[in-house]
Amino acid sequence: MDEHSGLASAEYGFDLPDKLRTVVDSYQLAREAYWRSRLKGEDWTPSRQLLKDADAIAKLIHDRARSLQNVGTATDVNQVHSLYIAACERLNREYSDLDEQLREAGLSRAQRDELLSSLTRPNSSGPRQDHPFQVVRESLWIAEAWDAVESIVERAERCIQLERLVRDTLGTRRAPGPCLRYLSLVSRCFVNGLDTECVAMCRAALETALKDAVTDEHRARAQRHRDDPTLSDLICAAFHPSNQLLNGQHALQKAAEQVKLRGNKAVHGYPGIANDVLETIEMLLTLVDALAGLSDSQG
Numbered sequence: 510m511d512e513h514s515g516l517a518s519a520e521y522g523f524d525l526p527d528k529l530r531t532v533v534d535s536y537q538l539a540r541e542a543y544w545r546s547r548l549k550g551e552d553w554t555p556s557r558q559l560l561k562d563a564d565a566i567a568k569l570i571h572d573r574a575r576s577l578q579n580v581g582t583a584t585d586v587n588q589v590h591s592l593y594i595a596a597c598e599r600l601n602r603e604y605s606d607l608d609e610q611l612r613e614a615g616l617s618r619a620q621r622d623e624l625l626s627s628l629t630r631p632n633s634s635g636p637r638q639d640h641p642f643q644v645v646r647e648s649l650w651i652a653e654a655w656d657a658v659e660s661i662v663e664r665a666e667r668c669i670q671l672e673r674l675v676r677d678t679l680g681t682r683r684a685p686g687p688c689l690r691y692l693s694l695v696s697r698c699f700v701n702g703l704d705t706e707c708v709a710m711c712r713a714a715l716e717t718a719l720k721d722a723v724t725d726e727h728r729a730r731a732q733r734h735r736d737d738p739t740l741s742d743l744i745c746a747a748f749h750p751s752n753q754l755l756n757g758q759h760a761l762q763k764a765a766e767q768v769k770l771r772g773n774k775a776v777h778g779y780p781g782i783a784n785d786v787l788e789t790i791e792m793l794l795t796l797v798d799a800l801a802g803l804s805d806s807q808g
Contacts, residue, residue: 567648596642704783712772
């Protein structure tokens with residue numbers, strides 16, 4: 510066994526989540542040590558206070574963004590506002606300095622404007638930038654990294670659960686493009702533990718799949734002809750005896766009604782509606798597969 514193989518085997522002996530925790534923890538400790546050494550013994554300035562408060566500011570930004578609520582005291586919000594102002598002032602100074610350098614290099618006003626307008630975001634991959642907004646970003650990176658690490662095992666298990674559903678439920682037929690996009694949202698919500706949102710997306714995916722299969726003529730024959738059909742209209746038309754779509758398939762019709770009902774309850778915040786999320790996804794996939802079969806036979 511060569512040196513590289515031995516190293517790989519040693520590293521492989523640990524669970525990936527544990528290794529990722531070590532990486533995030535090491536980054537966090539190194540960052541704290543760096544700033545302790547930089548701020549030690551320095552006189553107070555507003556910028557240095559922002560640096561010291563960066564973690565608290567980052568938590569406030571995180572909480573406000575994740576809750577979409579105007580949380581925090583007036584002092585807290587003013588502190589965030591001061592951070593944004595400091596970042597904008599620094600950016601303006603950097604742009605002014607760069608503009609002057611470009612002017613001295615002989616570029617015209619139009620050429621300088623074109624170059625400066627392309628600089629739309631900070632370079633986080635270059636040398637470390639010692640200013641408050643960058644430190645707040647780092648705090649947010651750490652918070653998001655811990656969230657990702659702590660949920661990685663559960664997300665992987667949920668991927669396995671979904672694959673089993675696909676294997677047991679779906680044939681080889683592909684759903685229409687618009688429905689595929691909603692199926693992707695169903696999957697992402699489930700894998701990330703957003704079960705109530707997943708149930709709501711199941712309803713949306715079913716409605717999209719039915720819109721692709723049910724024509725105006727089908728709805729007219731079912732006496733559900735309106736300019737903006739509801740999901741109930743589409744289900745009625747799909748299973749109506751006068752249409753050669755899914756008529757007579759009572760188990761499928763019951764499943765469609767259940768996906769619609771559960772989706773409605775998810776949107777309106779009924780408690781416990783996500784308890785049967787895998788069953789809801791299974792019913793959706795069964796319906797999507799049946800509707801994809803109609804497209805194949807009609808094609």
